[in-house]
Amino acid sequence: MISVSNLSYAFKIGKKGKENIVPVLHDVNLQVAEGEIVAVVGRSGSGKSTLLNLISGFIQPEVGNITINRTNLSKFSESKWAEFRLNHLGFIFQSFQLIPSMSAFENVELPLVLKGVSVPERKVRTEEMLKRVGLESFKNHYPGELSGGQQQRVSIARALILNPPLILADEPTGSLDSENEKQLLSFIKELNEKYGITFLMITHDHEVASIAHRKVEIIDGYLREGRMLHEVQR
Amino acid sequence: MKFKDKHRFVRSNMKKNRTRVWMTILASTIGCAFLIMLASIGFAIHKTAVDDVMSFRMVNEIQVQKESGMMTENDVKKLEQIEGVKAVTRKKYTPANQLSIGEYNTFANVISAHMPSEEKAGFELDKGRMPKNKNEIVVGYHFAEELRKDQPENALEGLSEEEAQKRMKELSYKGNLLNETLKYHLKTDNPEIKIEGPVQTVDVKIVGIGKKPTRDWAHDNSVFITEDLYNEVISILGKQDPKIASADELKNYGDVKAFTASADDVKEVTDRIEKLDYMTYSIIKELKQMNVYFTLFKAGLIFIGAIAVLIASIGIFNTMTMAVTERSQDIGIMKAIGATPKTVKRIFLLESAYIGLWGVGLGTLLAYITSYGVNFALPIIIEQFVNETPPEGFMLSYIPWSLTAIAVTICMGVTLLSGWRPAAKATTVDVLKALRRDV
Incomplete structure (x- = not known):
């Protein structure tokens, strides 16, 4: 599903021509199989979010290749990346990233709108998805009127509405209480088992990492695969 | 999206x-x-x-003049042969302008016109038809208003403008002039010529009345006579005034206008006319x-x-x-x-x-x-x-x-x-x- 090879990235800080180059990722290689849940763990500043941002296309790699679903994305333009994200990727963010001026229904509907799906089909699919995440009675509520757990469920519904084969999650439980965290993790497991959706999650939470089939660790920009949780903690 | x-x-x-x-x-x-x-x-x-x-001219009208001298019959024929020219109207001024019917009298603008060309150029009648015979005439729409009973010279003295106009209207001819016969007084309009005895007249029949001018302020009391009648009138007037017999402006045309089928053709036709060394004036030229x-x-x-x-x-x-x-x-x-x-x-x-x-x-x-x-x-x-x-x-x-x-x-x-x-x-x-x- 995901193939990252020889990926390196460095931030350029400062004025043009006088930039300080701060290397973040060094020669990263990562393979994620279809239907797998992979947790990327690492300390703050280790480069795990940068890796997710590169795989999401939010930043462009300088060295190395990223392939998703056999599509080499390294040389994609911004427009092509946007289209690819819409058609193949779903996103779950730590802070939900819902548009505050849109209702839960409109937020979930947004990817369908961007895709140009007809209004009647959009209505059916959005209502079905809100039902699936248990928010059918909150469809007209705005994000500000929902709890953190409900907002994250809206965010998941939005990520799933176009049935993407891959979901990228950046600290998905970061803003949730333990009860909501448990619910979310069981939901992710259910989605993976029932529908075979692949998950790549960035987390430093042990609970979250525990549902993953495989964990990879990033230490100072270098990726180490297959370390056990207690080793990562140490 | x-x-x-x-x-x-x-x-x-x-x-x-x-x-x-x-x-x-x-x-x-x-x-x-x-x-x-x-x-x-x-x-x-x-x-x-x-x-x-x-408001003063038609858009498809081109006024034509020679650099020196007056327009002759030959010039008219030349113009008629130019491509794009729909009609060439030619008018001659007639130096006798008094007409009367019974006690009603008027001094009108008598013009000799080539009626078929006038018709082609867009001259329209309100009533009647175009002249076919020598003594048939067409009058302007307001001709009847100008045909008034004689009155003393000081009849309008002391009257306000409104009252004077009202009085003039009262004196105007009220009946239908179509098919009426008028007397055309063959006396030269040159005030220096005195005629002894009664003035010779010729009977003319009104067979057509021109259409009302589109502009409210325009007043049309002209009289169109045939070219045959014009020639007869000039020969009689020539006996009263020898200058008339020899006057160049009475033999030739004082007013010649070429008309095109549409306003779009005016420029091209104007160029063709100017190539023949005529001077032209058209509204399009002025508007340009x-x-x-x-x-x-x-x-x-x-x-x-x-x-x-x-x-x-x-x-x-x-x-x-x-x-x-x-x-x-x-x-x-x-x-x-x-x-x-x-x-x-x-x-x-x-x-x-x-x-x-x-x-x-x-x-x-x-x-x-x-x-x-x-x-x-x-x-x-x-x-x-x-x-x-x-x-x-x-x-x-x-x-x-x-x-x-x-x-x-x-x-x-x-x-x-x-x-x-x-x-x-x-x-x-x-x-x-x-x-x-x-x-």
Whole structure:
């Protein structure tokens, strides 16, 4: 599903021509199989979010290749990346990233709108998805009127509405209480088992990492695969 | 993303900042209305001038003259053979102008005309037919009004203008003149020639009455006689006044006009006539020169008006820049889940276009209302305060569709240009920065 090879990235800080180059990722290689849940763990500043941002296309790699679903994305333009994200990727963010001026229904509907799906089909699919995440009675509520757990469920519904084969999650439980965290993790497991959706999650939470089939660790920009949780903690 | 969804998206965004958006629309409205109103003054002056010129002449008429001497029958024939010439009218002035019926008498403008050419050139009758025989004539629409009973020379003394006109009307011929026979007094109009004994007359029958002139102020009391009758009249008058017999202007045509089938042909036909060394004058020629000056004048006014639109566009630029800044998180989220830069740009361009459209629509409406109001109220104000009546058909503001089209194009163009930069800025919103905003 995901193939990252020889990926390196460095931030350029400062004025043009006088930039300080701060290397973040060094020669990263990562393979994620279809239907797998992979947790990327690492300390703050280790480069795990940068890796997710590169795989999401939010930043462009300088060295190395990223392939998703056999599509080499390294040389994609911004427009092509946007289209690819819409058609193949779903996103779950730590802070939900819902548009505050849109209702839960409109937020979930947004990817369908961007895709140009007809209004009647959009209505059916959005209502079905809100039902699936248990928010059918909150469809007209705005994000500000929902709890953190409900907002994250809206965010998941939005990520799933176009049935993407891959979901990228950046600290998905970061803003949730333990009860909501448990619910979310069981939901992710259910989605993976029932529908075979692949998950790549960035987390430093042990609970979250525990549902993953495989964990990879990033230490100072270098990726180490297959370390056990207690080793990562140490 | 479908247009309908973009429209819905833009509408909901505009509703969020209703006051700001409406103030921007108001600025665009005023700018657009100012542009149209200012230019409409130029258009009104131009129209008044053109109408004034056109009221005297027909558009497809070309007056033809020789550099020296008068136009002869040969010249007329030459003109008739030119490609594009529909008819050549030729008129001769007749130096005897008194006609009478019973106790009614008039001194009219008697013209010898080639009636088939006149008919071809567009001369139309209100009643009757064109002359077929020598002593048949056609009179102008107002001829009967000028046919009056004789009255003493001081009959109108002491009367006001209104009373005098009323009195004159009372004295006018009231009956139907068609098919009536009049006496044409064959006495030369040269006051130095005295005739002893009764003046010789010839009976002429009115077989046609000309159509009413389109202009209310135009007064047509002319009399058209046939060329045969003209020759007879000139031979009789020649005996009274030897100068008439030898006068060149009575043998040749004093007024020759070439007519084209349409106004579009006038230029080409004029060129062909001028190639034959004739001098020409046509309304198109006059209008062409006039149009150059007025186009410059109108362009100047439009330019000044466009400055107001430019000022309004700064408002649009500010509003759209603020909208982009305020919504950068929304833009970031949309881009993150799959909105292309093109979609983002189009949404913001559509928003500025809507502001422009509202401004242009309301501005145009406001300009039309103001224009109507000014044209309606100004004559009243002039009459009330200056105690003078403005000329007939006078207008201070005239908004033709072309002006509306120009104004709409300028306003929409400026609006889209001012919205372009903020829309382009929206596409460059960094997704990561936007997503991190509330973290």
